[in-house]
Amino acid sequence: MVKILTEFKEMLISIASDLKELKETVRISTILNKEVLDVNEAAVLTGYKVSYLHKLSSVGTDLPIYSSSGNGKLYFKRLELLEWMTKHKRNNFNDFQNQVDDYFSKKGKKVA
CATH class of the missing domain: 1.20.5 (Single alpha-helices involved in coiled-coils or other helix-helix interfaces)
Structure with a gap:
């Protein structure tokens, strides 16, 4: 038993x-x-804490934020938030190598 x-x-x-x-x-x-997210949903989507999203909203960043008048709640358009998250692409090694090659080709020198 x-x-x-x-x-x-x-x-x-x-x-x-x-x-x-x-x-x-x-x-x-x-x-x-969803097309429009509240701050809690935006935190899940971005992986940021709700408090960090509030901080970003108060320091004048380019974070796309909406607020309905009167209630002070923050809202985000999902697609705009995804675009904001991926706006600054970091170069990988191949991108860096291409920049070096371009630089030296403009200078008339060859890279080994």
Whole structure:
């Protein structure tokens, strides 16, 4: 009887864990399909803390933020937020090598 109860408890724990993962998947899927996000959803999408998004909104960054008058809540357009997140591309090694090659080709020198 104890063995059956132990197995049942383990099954319930496993089911609860699976349900928690499923709820998180549904939540993220909902966020990815919404056009306008609140600050909590924007935090999930960006991976930033809500407090950091509030800080960015108060220091005059280029973060695309909207606010409805009166309630002080922050809103974000999902596509604009994604564009903002990917606005500054970092060069990889190939990009750097191409810049070096371009520089030396303009100078009339060849790179080995």
